[in-house]
Amino acid sequence: MRSLRIGISIFVAFLSFGLISCNRQSAHVADGVAATVNGRSIMLSEVDRIISQQTGGQQAQLSPLELAAARLQVLDGLIQQEVLFQRAEKEGLLPTEDEITQAINSEKIQRNMTEEEFQRMLRESGQTEQALRETVRKQLAIQKLQDKVIGKIAISDKEVEDFYNNNKQQFVNARGVGLANIVVDPQDNGYQDDAKNEAEAKLKIDEIYQRLKTGNADFATVARARSEDPSNVRGGDIGFATEEQLRQAGFPQDLINKFFNSMQVGDITPPIKFPNGRWYIFKLTDKRLQTENLTLDSPGVRDQIKNALINQRRSLLNAALLEVAMNEAKIVNYLARNMLNSPNNLSGVRPAPAATAQPTGSASPQK
Incomplete structure (x- = not known):
């Protein structure tokens, strides 16, 4: 089963994933398209931009094999995100502009970030405020989709009592x-x-x-x-x-x-x-x-158990949601196809660092 790797934190998602292209036209590898999800393109340039962010701009130090593996991993995450976003869009779960603004403002407050610091963060990350808003739109839509699924969970009193009786040492x-x-x-x-x-x-x-x-x-x-x-x-x-x-x-x-x-x-x-x-x-x-x-009648114990049981099911249901959405989507991974067609381009090792001359018989540096 595919694991769910879609993060919800707005700024973490912003810095780690960047903005996914929403080109709705079908495309080919020659056009720089890494994959399509129901006809919407994910560009190879976006994949490489994320790798650059993750490596601190040192992606040139990756061997061809390491770069190919990184591209596949990043693209897999982008495909999963796009699949879930499109499902949320289909179910009418897109956030309003006010909700997007509120989410960004809440993050600023939590980070104690002034408007000047916020604008500097955008400049340093090479993104515009509109690009951030589009990223937040996707993250909030996915959150709404997952919340809709989790909202169907019902925990019975017997489940609560059984959990308590089997885990009294926790209370x-x-x-x-x-x-x-x-x-x-x-x-x-x-x-x-x-x-x-x-x-x-x-x-x-x-x-x-x-x-x-x-x-x-x-x-x-x-x-x-x-x-x-x-x-x-x-x-x-x-x-x-x-x-x-x-x-x-x-x-x-x-x-x-x-x-x-x-x-x-x-x-x-x-x-x-x-x-x-x-x-x-x-x-x-x-x-x-x-x-x-504590007993079941102690303040907060029943709620604590219910939340624990819901959280146990949350990850399983989110994984199931992703599995179903991936199976129903039409995904074409041009990057993977290209690798299969050109396997000999994936070999290679990271270049060795240039040697530094050392005086013969020199002593170790003084600490």
């Missing part, structure tokens, strides 16, 4: 704490409002702490705007951890003791410098001092 609220953090790194890491040395890092973390202490600033809002850590997109949230997990993560024991004793939910720590050189401010978001065995 335990362990003793632990929930945390969020704001991080300042003295290294030049390219993050927003980036501190670039020790002095700047200390000044920044102290300024953030004083602002939080006044009570006039929301921790999550500050984290999104100023934290130099991937958790900033979640408002600094780093999840729930047991005491042992905190120790394994390198948290000092005296800090762990504060979490479980003197600190109350909502409290924040003063700035703390970890051995990795980064400064941290932690917020206690949850606190559980005893391990609790």
Whole structure:
């Protein structure tokens, strides 16, 4: 069964796949067409552009055999995407222009991206805003198609009870704490409002702490705007951890003791410098001092089980959807045909790097 490799993340899809040509005319290999799906062309130039993005512009370093394999793999993903998009189109599941705009704006907000940064990202990736909108259109249409299939799933009470009885060990609220953090790194890491040395890092973390202490600033809002850590997109949230997990993560024991004793939910720590050189401010978001065995009547347990059962079926149904759509579509893979007709053009190895002269008997570089 073909695996479903269609991603839903808008910007990941934008950077990884690019814009698929929608030429509806039949075409041939000589015209640069890699494949057609129900008469719509996928151009070889689009395949090669994606390979260039994936290799950071180093596709020339691939041997003919490696390039041929990469082309087949990328083209397979583009064919699958086009097949699903056309099925969504046929079922009347195309997004509106407002939905496309909203999806792009939501991604900007999640990434804390200004309009200037957004336009720069477009320029650096060599794409126009209209090209991005067309990519988003396809991704949203495919998402709607998959959601329509998933919406048919019905989970019975007996399935929920059977899952719980067979997996009781999973339904335990362990003793632990929930945390969020704001991080300042003295290294030049390219993050927003980036501190670039020790002095700047200390000044920044102290300024953030004083602002939080006044009570006039929301921790999550500050984290999104100023934290130099991937958790900033979640408002600094780093999840729930047991005491042992905190120790394994390198948290000092005296800090762990504060979490479980003197600190109350909502409290924040003063700035703390970890051995990795980064400064941290932690917020206690949850606190559980005893391990609790959950039952089916515990809040959220039934919903958690239902979601788990739905997710188990989701991947299977999405794969089945793709299989049916591929079987019903008329696909002509000119690239694969051309390879079969010219197998001797696929041999070759990557050129060896140029040798660098080394003085005889020279010592190893000093570290």
